[in-house]
Amino acid sequence: MINKNNKAVLITIGDELLIGQTIDTNSAWIAQALNKIGIAVLQRIAVGDESQAIQEALDAAIAKAKFVFITGGLGPTADDITKPLLCNYFKGSLIRNKEVEEHITAIFTKRNRPILERNLKQADVPDNCKVLFNQLGTAPGMWFEKDHSIIIALPGVPFEMMGIVTNEVLPKLKKLVTDHFIIHETVITAGQGESFLAEKLIAFENKIPTDIKLAYLPSPGIVKLRLTGQSTNQAALQQKILTFKEELIYLLKDSIVALEDKTLDKIVSESLSNNHLTIGLAESCTGGYIAHLLTQHVGASQLLKGSLVCYQNEIKQRILGISAEDINTYGVYSETIATKMAYAAKELLGASIGIGISGKLSEDPIQSEIATGTIFISVVTNKHQIHQKILSLYDRERNKEVAAQAALLLIWKIIQKELA
């Protein structure tokens, strides 16, 4: 018999997933949450709003995994078929849950909206499930048990799903998984491709035991290296992985920008904040994207003075005070203009670091002699300047991402220079 312990399968339900109308972010979040309490995800599967496909996925998941998570299809409209299907699959009958009914009524009363019978029906739950209370929405989660597996059905709306998992599911699962641990340790490198890193790590890879896995995760500007292990002995596993991580850091020391799994915007934000530095941006081609990335984090107001998104030449003149003559002489896509933008942002916004970024992300009517994908970035402080010219040969969206990640890396580099 298969050992199902500590294993999970995630099933997401919805035609929108199969036609590419929405991107599934729930599975990644659930996987992270489960790993933290020692549960490994074997498989993720997405099926449509179709009874037979859902039942087959359930049968297969229950055969393999102790924990089965189902998201989606619990809404109030006719295309939401998960609840009656689960009721039938687990051979229960729908009964109205009073607590959920009161909660739904309270939500609609608070919002001053009429309550429809289809809303109250969301309080109907199979009589053979435990109800998982949904503080943030109207569709409750459901906990079923079958063939030594636990099946947890959740609404697909991300923040509702997260609320139920955090408040209702994880505390219960933690008590069930006490003898299995999963540890991931990630370091982040920049400036070298994965092949180059792998060459440096040949001896290291030969040395790591088979129960520890090393993974390479390249993305624009960076490569993440992840060590993963599973064990019944948490302390020993932790010790072992940290020892290998230290060696990894030693071997790659010139390329390392972070010692844990974080985005570059988070790394830069922390570095600015820890060193009481502030930044001011003049963004042209990134169009506010860098400011957006930095303001995702709590405390952004302490380090980001602002960003002047100057998408047109006229605005670069009016807001940043860059002369029409300079734009004509050097071209709007040039190191000189990017540098002038950086200094203007620094001065106008009163920041310790100024960033200027100007480039051509896709074909446009301006300055057509410049190759599409050419991007100029300048980062300046009172003491230092760093410049980079990039030729990013992808589509508009990816060129923007490349530009923003490169700018973040330059900010990180100038902080190191300031601290040196």
Added chain:
Amino acid sequence: MINKNNKAVLITIGDELLIGQTIDTNSAWIAQALNKIGIAVLQRIAVGDESQAIQEALDAAIAKAKFVFITGGLGPTADDITKPLLCNYFKGSLIRNKEVEEHITAIFTKRNRPILERNLKQADVPDNCKVLFNQLGTAPGMWFEKDHSIIIALPGVPFEMMGIVTNEVLPKLKKLVTDHFIIHETVITAGQGESFLAEKLIAFENKIPTDIKLAYLPSPGIVKLRLTGQSTNQAALQQKILTFKEELIYLLKDSIVALEDKTLDKIVSESLSNNHLTIGLAESCTGGYIAHLLTQHVGASQLLKGSLVCYQNEIKQRILGISAEDINTYGVYSETIATKMAYAAKELLGASIGIGISGKLSEDPIQSEIATGTIFISVVTNKHQIHQKILSLYDRERNKEVAAQAALLLIWKIIQKELA
């Protein structure tokens, strides 16, 4: 025997997908591309870098679907196991492909980087596959055939995968699928919840035939309604779906903001562009996110004058000219300040529409008497003003999304007023 025709299964490979380190965007893109040529995706499945799991997924997929897509695991490092595994699964031997080898050599020469043997090894392909040339990267795609199914293996890097599918795969598949059509038609509504819309559509839903599906897709600020059908007769299906779509538009006319599946930023961009209007933003809590959304689209420089991301009070004073007295009197989170920001943006940036947005996305040290999640948005033109106060009770990320989507909807509304 199962009819596998016109059906696809998508398999994504990588431990990073099972531990939640990356989000799978490839599957959605492939699904859209396949639907357009009449291929329906039955199932998406994500498995780890683990032989047995990959083989089981392949067996199951080949049994069900004529077309099986595999992405991931084709890189140059030891954790990339897909290619040797497929070679073994399809009982081939690896041989060096000269054309791919030359392509790899050319890429490294152009980038002025040394070529490693592990890079050249990417030119090794099973001798029983058709090579799918990868113009944008080093790992080629592979086309296998087994049990009347076509199995297509692709690198996981999104733009490389997209290049191969567009240039190499779709032209071949189009010739194989000539008698099956899938049509999706979407309308976008704003201002009403899905339950409310569903009540208005009870008679409509009873009337649509079983071969046409209606789906409700709610997200912050909007609900998408999608009609989907499949048929061997393209013209008849098109006609039928468009007739129901027209009725849907008629029934929901007061709530409709778009007649096809687009993001609000795309809808607003087109509306601005078509009417020769320009916008200028003063973004506080959205931190450049609205400007970022608008600059995703080609032609943004024609409609977006700029965004002044003023994250601190001092910068609101210095850049936008809002007085410290006003900030003290009304509070930085207030309709008055948002309105002053909107006018300042309009004037400073010389735009026909000005937007001001100020709010408290998460706990912060400023003005703690204001409830977290309170957001003020003002949109102004020479003739009109629209204001909205929102209380968004989610986390920082979602509150920002709610604020941006609400602002885009107000821009859309003020355009309608201008045109009225």
